[in-house]
Amino acid sequence: MSRDEENGAPPDAPETIDHETRATETDHAALRLWLRLLACTNTIEAGLRTRLREAHDCTLPRFDLLAQLHRHPKGLKMRELSRRLMVTGGNVTGLTDKLVAEGLVERHADPGDRRVFTIQLTAKGKRQFQKMAQAHELWVVELFSGLDPQDKAQLFELLGKLKSHLVGPR
Amino acid sequence: MSRDEENGAPPDAPETIDHETRATETDHAALRLWLRLLACTNTIEAGLRTRLREAHDCTLPRFDLLAQLHRHPKGLKMRELSRRLMVTGGNVTGLTDKLVAEGLVERHADPGDRRVFTIQLTAKGKRQFQKMAQAHELWVVELFSGLDPQDKAQLFELLGKLKSHLVGPR
Numbered sequence: 153m154s155r156d157e158e159n160g161a162p163p164d165a166p167e168t169i170d171h172e173t174r175a176t177e178t179d180h181a182a183l184r185l186w187l188r189l190l191a192c193t194n195t196i197e198a199g200l201r202t203r204l205r206e207a208h209d210c211t212l213p214r215f216d217l218l219a220q221l222h223r224h225p226k227g228l229k230m231r232e233l234s235r236r237l238m239v240t241g242g243n244v245t246g247l248t249d250k251l252v253a254e255g256l257v258e259r260h261a262d263p264g265d266r267r268v269f270t271i272q273l274t275a276k277g278k279r280q281f282q283k284m285a286q287a288h289e290l291w292v293v294e295l296f297s298g299l300d301p302q303d304k305a306q307l308f309e310l311l312g313k314l315k316s317h318l319v320g321p322r
Numbered sequence: 323m324s325r326d327e328e329n330g331a332p333p334d335a336p337e338t339i340d341h342e343t344r345a346t347e348t349d350h351a352a353l354r355l356w357l358r359l360l361a362c363t364n365t366i367e368a369g370l371r372t373r374l375r376e377a378h379d380c381t382l383p384r385f386d387l388l389a390q391l392h393r394h395p396k397g398l399k400m401r402e403l404s405r406r407l408m409v410t411g412g413n414v415t416g417l418t419d420k421l422v423a424e425g426l427v428e429r430h431a432d433p434g435d436r437r438v439f440t441i442q443l444t445a446k447g448k449r450q451f452q453k454m455a456q457a458h459e460l461w462v463v464e465l466f467s468g469l470d471p472q473d474k475a476q477l478f479e480l481l482g483k484l485k486s487h488l489v490g491p492r
Contacts, residue, residue: 186466299483301351306480314477315358318465
């Protein structure tokens, strides 16, 4: 008899451990859907985090920051960058300091207001991000390869419907 | 002319700021799907986080910990609880200490190995969790109400297909 059985805990070792395992039979359909959505997102995110670290010694917040700057070639203000990354200003500041030290991004003071800084990718930062982004896209393609093109299109559409309800009318 | 326009940044103020705004026209379908999935999950999670804090002064990790214990009435070992919550043992320990102090959970030493602890909800903890869980479920229903029952069933099925590919054969 294992210690788990002695304690009366369910012998659940072979079960997948994620948010969805919290759902019980009686839970509402929306709750089961939410826990499954959360489980998928967390599994994919964890997979990307591991691959980025192993292949490029890069964290997810660092990748996200570079991705936002790559999308805005003329640069972003610190305030705007923080908002887009949905983290505290402090974290973005620390991360930016490191990237500046590595020569991947530059900080420009605003001529009109010396307290305002714009952050921009350097040529080196752009090259390094593009290499990672190519690998990242291949990993995403692989992680979603359980769905055929029609499934993917349908999922994209359903999530679009969900998202427009979440964001609300503007 | 706004400062954004002076700096040459795209005038993107009215745009929704989330992970999906990182996707550009040329991105692969799987990448666009991933960024939309991430945007939906983050928006719902942020909505639940705010509601839990405002209505029950409760954080998401605290709610998740109580939910796991509620699902395992006989209790969970610290190690198992940490694994299920996918956070470091340190965080779970600190959170558990607080919940013990508030009388919501109990810690039992294993008779066979005094270094091993099982964590269990108290009657008070169970009552408090059930009240929050009811509210939480109503919020989830509301957040997903942009989808009709058929959409929800279809989304559940597609995510199931995605998930079984992610988890792989066993």
